[in-house]
Amino acid sequence: MNTRSSTLAYGLLGALPIVGLLALWQAIHLSGIAPPALLPSPAAVFLRFFQQLGDASFLQNVGVTLYRLFVGFFVAAVVGIAAGVVATGSKLFASFLLPLVRVLAPVPKIALYPAFTLTLGYDDASKIALVIADALFPILLATYQGTSAVEPKLAWSARAAGVSPLRTLFTVVLPAALPSVMTGCRIGLVISCIVVFLAEMITSTNGLGHLLMRAARNFQTVDMFVPLIAISILGLLLNSAFNALRRHLLRGFPEEK
Amino acid sequence: MVLRRFLPALPPLLAFAGILAIWELLSLYFGLDGLPPPSVALRQVPVILTDPQSLFDIVDSLRRMAIGIVLALVFAIPVGLWMGRSRFAAAFFNPLLSVIYPVPKAALMPIIMLWLGVGDASKILVIFLGVTLPLIYHSYQGSRAVEEKLLWSAAAMGMQPPARLARIVLPAALPEILVGCRTALVLGLITMVTSEMIARQTGIGNLVFQSLEMGIYDTVYAMIVIIGALGFILDVLFERLRGWLVGWAEPAQSIIVGST
Amino acid sequence: MIRFRQKQRSFTFERGFRLERGLALAFAIAASTAGLTAASAQTIPTIRVGWTVPAEDAKYWMMKRPQEFPNLGKKYNVEWVQFQGTAQMVQAMAAGALDCSTQGVLSLAQGAASAGLQTYIVAQHVGEKAPESFSVYWAVKDDSPIKSVKDFKGKTIGLNVLGTGIWGPLAIALKKNGIDPDKDVKLVEAAFPTQEDAIRTGRLDVGVLNQPFAARAEAKGGLRKVFAISEEIPDIVHILEACSKTFVDKNPELAALYVQDLTAGMGKALANRDETLKIVTEIFKAPVAVFDPFYFKTRASSDAPLGSADFARDPGAAANYDGIQKMFKLYYDVGMLPKQLDVKDFKHAKIFAPLKP
Numbered sequence: 001m002n003t004r005s006s007t008l009a010y011g012l013l014g015a016l017p018i019v020g021l022l023a024l025w026q027a028i029h030l031s032g033i034a035p036p037a038l039l040p041s042p043a044a045v046f047l048r049f050f051q052q053l054g055d056a057s058f059l060q061n062v063g064v065t066l067y068r069l070f071v072g073f074f075v076a077a078v079v080g081i082a083a084g085v086v087a088t089g090s091k092l093f094a095s096f097l098l099p100l101v102r103v104l105a106p107v108p109k110i111a112l113y114p115a116f117t118l119t120l121g122y123d124d125a126s127k128i129a130l131v132i133a134d135a136l137f138p139i140l141l142a143t144y145q146g147t148s149a150v151e152p153k154l155a156w157s158a159r160a161a162g163v164s165p166l167r168t169l170f171t172v173v174l175p176a177a178l179p180s181v182m183t184g185c186r187i188g189l190v191i192s193c194i195v196v197f198l199a200e201m202i203t204s205t206n207g208l209g210h211l212l213m214r215a216a217r218n219f220q221t222v223d224m225f226v227p228l229i230a231i232s233i234l235g236l237l238l239n240s241a242f243n244a245l246r247r248h249l250l251r252g253f254p255e256e257k
Numbered sequence: 258m259v260l261r262r263f264l265p266a267l268p269p270l271l272a273f274a275g276i277l278a279i280w281e282l283l284s285l286y287f288g289l290d291g292l293p294p295p296s297v298a299l300r301q302v303p304v305i306l307t308d309p310q311s312l313f314d315i316v317d318s319l320r321r322m323a324i325g326i327v328l329a330l331v332f333a334i335p336v337g338l339w340m341g342r343s344r345f346a347a348a349f350f351n352p353l354l355s356v357i358y359p360v361p362k363a364a365l366m367p368i369i370m371l372w373l374g375v376g377d378a379s380k381i382l383v384i385f386l387g388v389t390l391p392l393i394y395h396s397y398q399g400s401r402a403v404e405e406k407l408l409w410s411a412a413a414m415g416m417q418p419p420a421r422l423a424r425i426v427l428p429a430a431l432p433e434i435l436v437g438c439r440t441a442l443v444l445g446l447i448t449m450v451t452s453e454m455i456a457r458q459t460g461i462g463n464l465v466f467q468s469l470e471m472g473i474y475d476t477v478y479a480m481i482v483i484i485g486a487l488g489f490i491l492d493v494l495f496e497r498l499r500g501w502l503v504g505w506a507e508p509a510q511s512i513i514v515g516s517t
Numbered sequence: 518m519i520r521f522r523q524k525q526r527s528f529t530f531e532r533g534f535r536l537e538r539g540l541a542l543a544f545a546i547a548a549s550t551a552g553l554t555a556a557s558a559q560t561i562p563t564i565r566v567g568w569t570v571p572a573e574d575a576k577y578w579m580m581k582r583p584q585e586f587p588n589l590g591k592k593y594n595v596e597w598v599q600f601q602g603t604a605q606m607v608q609a610m611a612a613g614a615l616d617c618s619t620q621g622v623l624s625l626a627q628g629a630a631s632a633g634l635q636t637y638i639v640a641q642h643v644g645e646k647a648p649e650s651f652s653v654y655w656a657v658k659d660d661s662p663i664k665s666v667k668d669f670k671g672k673t674i675g676l677n678v679l680g681t682g683i684w685g686p687l688a689i690a691l692k693k694n695g696i697d698p699d700k701d702v703k704l705v706e707a708a709f710p711t712q713e714d715a716i717r718t719g720r721l722d723v724g725v726l727n728q729p730f731a732a733r734a735e736a737k738g739g740l741r742k743v744f745a746i747s748e749e750i751p752d753i754v755h756i757l758e759a760c761s762k763t764f765v766d767k768n769p770e771l772a773a774l775y776v777q778d779l780t781a782g783m784g785k786a787l788a789n790r791d792e793t794l795k796i797v798t799e800i801f802k803a804p805v806a807v808f809d810p811f812y813f814k815t816r817a818s819s820d821a822p823l824g825s826a827d828f829a830r831d832p833g834a835a836a837n838y839d840g841i842q843k844m845f846k847l848y849y850d851v852g853m854l855p856k857q858l859d860v861k862d863f864k865h866a867k868i869f870a871p872l873k874p
Contacts, residue, residue, distance in 0.1 A: 217678065
């Protein structure tokens with residue numbers, strides 16, 4: 001099977017529904033059901049988007065958003081994975097952690113956001129804190145459940161071979177649970193995107209979300225949609241990057257033939 | 258000994274006490290209106306719970322969340338399972354989902370309001386979108402990991418593809434799907450509240466955001482405690498359900514690496 | 518990785534069936550609940566009205582004491598939806614999801630100029646009337662080096678919402694002092710209740726205070742006013758009631774009924790302060806102490822603290838159309854509106870407060 005042509009074929013297949021969505025958007029715009037003040041034409045939005053890509057201040061805003069997004073996500077991933085793995089290994093730690101997770105996870109962290117902005121300021125720190133708070137739990141839950149379901153014999157063999165408990169957890173159990181963990185991280189990544197955008201929309205002096213708010217307040221709908229498609233395109237790029245990383249990390253798993 | 262029976266309950270209680278202590282210290286340190294200490298906030302909890310209007314609000318929100326979750330289960334799990342077994346389906350849906358999910362629905366509210374108005378429908382849509390996220394991806398993962406041999410045996414015995422999905426892939430992927438369900442429950446509660454941020458008539462979010470906008474922070478934090486408690490109860494119930502459904506999938510003994 | 522034991526022979530069928538049955542039951546419950554809620558159809562004409570916080574006393578009376586309004590519930594009904602702010606309600610009206618809503622002059626004007634939203638201004642909820650009423654003001658910490666608008670250059674200034682109507686007067690004051698409002702100051706958007714804390718912790722150099730938060734801040738002390746809106750525009754209009762043109766033209770009697778009740782509601786609210794306070798605490802679930810210090814009060818003298826007074830209300834909820842025209846011109850001059858608007862386009866021939874049955 002020629003993998004290069006099949007990858008191209010699958011790529012085109014994936015592009016199909018997106019093109020369909022854009023066509024739907026254009027059709028709605030043309031039909032006039034939606035007032036142009038609420039829904040501009042996709043052509044106008046994309047044109048403006050490419051224009052903005054050449055604008056330094058726009059790129060600065062994109063950079064700020066990306067910075068907050070990635071820092072928040074990485075901290076959430078590290079903490080979530082570590083906590084999930086250790087909870088599998090230590091019953092005592094789990095008995096403390098699990099009730100906390102059960103109580104804190106469902107709380108809408110957005111209600112805590114004013115407290116964050118008052119204590120951490122209006123800049124990056126409060127947004128990163130919110131991202132961490134929201135992205136942490138899906139990653140933690142997926143890791144914990146994934147590592148708990150790993151075949152115990154693997155851990156026992158490692159321990160019998162003289163590997164320390166901590167090393168066993170992180171070098172044997174965690175890799176075995178990697179598919180689950182990666183799914184959790186994928187969800188955490190999407191949540192990070194949503195949350196950083198939302199936080200910038202509520203209180204911020206810069207970032208993509210802030211740009212959206214400014215445009216919305218001035219009824220400049222084309223400028224309002226530019227950050228939205230920026231975040232969509234970002235989602236697409238992150239998805240491809242994530243798939244590539246997954247293929248690399250999960251080499252050897254039966255499902256990744 | 259009586260004490261030994263209650264020992265398992267000790268860590269959770271200590272954990273909660275720990276949170277309350279940290280909260281109290283933080284609010285004393287910062288001394289802001291925006292972060293009232295638990296001693297003040299918790300007093301509002303019985304006030305809220307004994308107000309019939311508030312109880313109605315809470316039940317109303319939970320109703321919307323339930324509808325959103327059921328719709329998500331019906332839609333997301335089959336799609337996720339299909340994606341896991343069919344490269345065609347995966348290649349088709351993955352990019353589309355990755356383009357739709359990261360967009361904050363609050364920004365799309367005006368468009369959503371065009372078709373769904375300001376009532377229940379638009380909120381249920383937001384909850385639906387939030388809940389399908391973990392469900393699709395975990396179902397996808399669970400379905401991918403199903404052993405080929407099982408499916409070959411079923412196909413050899415004459416089972417059609419849709420039946421194979423329902424009878425083989427679904428149960429085998431169930432443990433992973435239920436991980437997705439646990440996260441879905443969490444996200445369901447969160448989106449239930451955030452769906453009421455822009456426009457609302459009744460609901461938990463209504464209680465939270467109204468107090469937030471009026472600066473009545475002890476009610477905000479009391480609501481947070483109530484939502485946390487709700488989430489805890491739902492999670493406990495869910496864990497029971499999970500045990501009943503996939504008890505067979507748990508390893509007979511849990512992983513023991515150390516003495517704790 | 519093998520995740521289950523082979524000895525469970527019939528698990529697929531048993532567990533699978535259980536799962537499917539459970540799902541079907543849950544779906545049926547959810548569907549019937551959804552169906553039941555949709556089935557409660559309206560038989561009398563209904564207006565969809567948007568509201569936000571606070572100071573819409575006529576509407577609060579209609580919400581909480583509908584029995585005081587003979588037509589409400591019998592000749593027509595109101596579906597109340599609370600929104601996060603006036604800009605969102607403009608969008609909702611443009612999307613056809615709302616018939617009438619609370620509006621600010623600027624958001625309404627921008628809706629008309631940029632979004633093509635055509636509305637009638639039917640009533641006014643609150644405005645300012647210097648010097649006896651409250652005026653939205655900017656404050657700093659007592660020990661701050663900022664003494665007046667001249668010192669705002671390069672500072673971080675708080676606004677509740679970017680592009681809000683109250684920014685107009687401050688922008689003009691800045692311009693008069695040689696400061697460019699777009700480039701020489703740093704604007705931060707933070708909700709009204711958080712402004713006081715933000716000033717005190719130093720997150721903002723200058724914060725904006727509105728009622729009831731001004732009363733609270735003044736009671737606590739430690740903040741000093743540096744600029745009030747009334748210094749630029751004496752009788753600004755803050756909150757009015759607007760209905761979409763399509764709605765009013767199609768349902769004039771319905772709109773008239775609504776405006777009549779708004780007129781009556783305002784009268785009742787002003788005449789029964791204690792009852793109004795009760796209603797307000799019911800709606801906002803805040804203690805009376807939050808509102809009592811200033812509600813409906815006027816300043817004893819022009820030296821009295823601003824936080825001790827309330828906004829001005831017309832007893833018949835009449836809109837100050839001249840004042841609104843002046844504001845349209847101001848916003849156009851300051852660049853917040855793309856084109857000139859004529860308030861006559863916003864006034865219906867017959868339906869506007871005060872409207873008697």
